[in-house]
Amino acid sequence: xxxxxVFSLVILIATSSIxxxxxxxxxHRVQQLRHILHGIQLLExxxxxxxxxxxxxxxxxxxxxxxxxxxxFLDTAQCLYSRKGLSLSEAWNNAVEKHAAHGPLQDIDQExxxxxGKQLGTSDKDNQKKxxxxxxxxxxxxxxxxxxxxxxxxxxxRSLGILAxxxxxxxxx
Amino acid sequence: xxxxxxxxxxxxxxxxQLRKEVLDILPIHLRGIFEQFPPEYADAVEEIRLRGxxxxxxxxxxxxxxxxxxxxxxxxxxxxxxxxxxxIEKAFHLLTDYSVYALEEEIRNGFITIKGGHRVxxxxxxxxxxxxIRTMKEISGLNIRISKQKLGVSDxxxxxxxxxxxxxxxxxxxxxxxxxxxxxxxxIIRNVSNGMESLNFQGLKVGVVxxxxxxxxxxxxxxxxxxxxxxxxxxxxxxxxxxxxxxxSMSPQVIATDEVxxxxxxxxxxxxxxxxxxxLTTVHGSSLEEIRKRPYLRGILEMGVFERIILLSNLPxxxxxxxxxxxxxxxxxxxxxxxxEGEFIGD
Numbered sequence: 001x002x003x004x005x006v007f008s009l010v011i012l013i014a015t016s017s018i019x020x021x022x023x024x025x026x027x028h029r030v031q032q033l034r035h036i037l038h039g040i041q042l043l044e045x046x047x048x049x050x051x052x053x054x055x056x057x058x059x060x061x062x063x064x065x066x067x068x069x070x071x072x073f074l075d076t077a078q079c080l081y082s083r084k085g086l087s088l089s090e091a092w093n094n095a096v097e098k099h100a101a102h103g104p105l106q107d108i109d110q111e112x113x114x115x116x117g118k119q120l121g122t123s124d125k126d127n128q129k130k131x132x133x134x135x136x137x138x139x140x141x142x143x144x145x146x147x148x149x150x151x152x153x154x155x156x157x158r159s160l161g162i163l164a165x166x167x168x169x170x171x172x173x
Numbered sequence: 174x175x176x177x178x179x180x181x182x183x184x185x186x187x188x189x190q191l192r193k194e195v196l197d198i199l200p201i202h203l204r205g206i207f208e209q210f211p212p213e214y215a216d217a218v219e220e221i222r223l224r225g226x227x228x229x230x231x232x233x234x235x236x237x238x239x240x241x242x243x244x245x246x247x248x249x250x251x252x253x254x255x256x257x258x259x260x261i262e263k264a265f266h267l268l269t270d271y272s273v274y275a276l277e278e279e280i281r282n283g284f285i286t287i288k289g290g291h292r293v294x295x296x297x298x299x300x301x302x303x304x305x306i307r308t309m310k311e312i313s314g315l316n317i318r319i320s321k322q323k324l325g326v327s328d329x330x331x332x333x334x335x336x337x338x339x340x341x342x343x344x345x346x347x348x349x350x351x352x353x354x355x356x357x358x359x360x361i362i363r364n365v366s367n368g369m370e371s372l373n374f375q376g377l378k379v380g381v382v383x384x385x386x387x388x389x390x391x392x393x394x395x396x397x398x399x400x401x402x403x404x405x406x407x408x409x410x411x412x413x414x415x416x417x418x419x420x421x422s423m424s425p426q427v428i429a430t431d432e433v434x435x436x437x438x439x440x441x442x443x444x445x446x447x448x449x450x451x452x453l454t455t456v457h458g459s460s461l462e463e464i465r466k467r468p469y470l471r472g473i474l475e476m477g478v479f480e481r482i483i484l485l486s487n488l489p490x491x492x493x494x495x496x497x498x499x500x501x502x503x504x505x506x507x508x509x510x511x512x513x514e515g516e517f518i519g520d
Contacts, residue, residue: 053270053393080271085201087263088271121271124308128274 008173012165019161026150026157028104032069033143036113037136039065039073044132047121054088054121055080072099072113092117112138191215194289195319200263203229206254209244221317223261228253258313265312268293278409281306282385290320290390290397320390322398326353326492327360328369333497333507334361334481335374341365341427343446343478343500346455347464348485353492354455355387355431357485359398361453362388362429366401377451379404380425382415388431413437420448429453439469446478460484461503477501 042064046057055077062073075095079086086094096113099105116135119127196204206229207221217233224230228250229240238246239253247253268287269276279285284294294316297309335341344361348354368376383389383406389396391408400406405423407415412430416438419425428445430438433454445452458464461482465471473479482498497507 047272047274051275053272053275055270057272083197083267085204085263085267087266121269121273122266123273124277125274 004173008169011168012162015165015168016158016161019158019164022161023154023157025104026146026154029106029109030143030146030150032104033109033139033146035066035069036072036109037139037143039069040116040132040135040139043073044136047128048125048132069099072096075099088121089114089117092120109139109142112142191218192289192291192319194287195221195291195317198264198268198287198293198317200260200267203260203264206240206242206244210240211245214246218319220319223256223264223315223317225256225258225261225313227256229256261312261315264315265295268315277308280309282409283309284385286386286390286392286397288392288397290322290392292318292320292386292390294318320387320398321356323353323356323360323492324363324399325360326357327364330483330494330497330507331361331364331369331374332372334365335369335372338373339375339377341377341451341453342480343452344454344481344483345479345500346453346483346485347458347461348455349459349487350457351491352485352487354457354485356492357483357494358429358431358453358455359388359400362404363399363401365427365429365453366403376401376403377426378424379427379429379453380419380423381406382410382412382419382428382430383408384410384412384415384431388429413441416441416445420445420450425450427451427453431455432457433473434467434470436469439473442473442478452478459486461498 039061042061043057046052046060047054050057052060058073058077058080062070062077065073072092072095075098076088076091079091079094080088093114096110096117100110112135115138116131119131121128123131191207191210196207199207203223214233218231220232222230222232230253231238231240231246236248238248239250241247241252242254268285269280273280276285280295283296284292286292295309295312296314296316297312299309300307334344346354346358348357362379362381366376366379368374379401381388381400381404383391386409388398389400389404389406389408390398391406394408396404396406405419405425407418410418412433413435416428416430419428428450429452431454433439433442433456442452442454456464456470458467461474461484465474477500479500482500484495484498486493486495493509494507495509496505498504499506
């Protein structure tokens with residue numbers, strides 16, 4: 001009897017934590033998007049108001065943004081400083097890909113960022129301003145979607161986990 | 174040269190190739206080509222020209238050479254490397270540090286100063302805003318002018334320019350283009366600013382109005398050429414406004430600027446004179462007669478402002494100081510030894 005109770009508990013805990021992990025992925029994406037948005041706003045200030053050249057602007061934005069996304073900016077800055085002859089969008093895309101490879105960001109988020117990289121630094125301030133405006137809007141939109149998804153799926157995942165555990169316990173034990 | 178022991182800011186090792194700052198703004202494969210460039214010519218290169226769909230070109234020793242895919246200079250364009258549009262685009266991004274927005278003003282003026290004080294001239298399609306230039310796009314040609322500071326070129330003539338231990342003369346350098354006018358001015362500025370122990374001359378505060386960023390070659394605010402310890406630089410500032418700003422705020426004892434010639438420059442120069450500030454400046458021209466024909470300059474010359482007039486020439490070689498004149502008497506106090514009497518420029 002004791003063994004049965006212990007097993008049932010183990011199964012319950014296992015399945016519900018699986019549910020929680022799935023749910024947290026949705027939450028992570030929302031958080032990441034928020035941090036990236038903040039980072040891009042820092043970059044915007046550096047570019048539009050301080051007129052710093054991009055390598056320096058990237059470095060500064062990276063240093064002040066959230067540690068979970070600072071890598072995108074810092075890697076780009078490092079690549080530009082090393083003057084390997086890569087173009088800015090190549091450096092930026094590499095950094096975004098490397099970062100997104102093991103993160104909660106979805107393909108669409110990456111695309112938004114890469115589109116932004118294509119225009120970054122290649123034109124005068126007026127056009128840069130438009131580019132920043134565009135990426136901010138896009139990221140906000142994605143953030144909204146992510147939040148919706150989270151509120152839909154987060155609870156479901158959690159309760160699915162617990163219910164699945166209960167079902168296993170009831171059926172098999 | 175006996176100035177070799179001076180703090181040469183480029184070491185011997187780097188002389189073997191083109192300067193790193195120059196290579197850094199070239200796209201990778203062009204960098205590869207120039208890395209194979211024969212080291213014995215590397216020092217002589219004055220300009221590198223990239224023109225879309227035309228041969229890669231270098232000018233040195235008063236001639237144009239075309240570079241082939243293995244970095245060899247050819248005297249004929251056949252077989253030379255053809256510069257592609259993407260090469261120019263990439264080079265443009267590298268030289269602006271990927272930040273066109275930060276250099277709007279420079280692009281409007283048609284040139285960008287890069288690290289090391291080298292200047293890159295731009296040509297392309299100009300976008301207008303009303304009647305003024307807004308920006309340039311579709312960059313189609315780059316002219317990389319390699320700056321070479323020659324430390325010590327003015328050392329032998331400083332004794333003609335200083336007056337006692339704490340004063341210099343108003344000095345005008347007269348020279349045709351490409352004769353080392355700015356190089357000489359820069360070195361005089363350095364000597365005036367640092368002072369010269371051998372002449373028992375103490376340094377003076379120098380204000381430089383560097384309208385075309387040629388004298389100091391400022392990159393991100395720091396002069397890339399050695400212009401002395403007591404030198405303040407107003408970079409990319411119009412001469413007339415700059416002179417007034419310096420007088421008001423920086424209390425210079427000497428003001429140095431390149432190429433006076435416009436009406437408002439002359440006014441500002443007069444203002445500086447009233448403030449008791451000494452002037453170092455240059456003017457385009459091959460002789461004094463020629464300058465006298467230019468209306469605004471004639472005014473200054475007739476005022477007898479300039480106490481020392483230096484005449485430069487490119488014979489027998491670039492940067493030869495033909496003569497130094499005493500401004501009030503218009504008589505030479507120094508002459509280039511190899512020049513015979515009647516051949517003397519400007520007199």
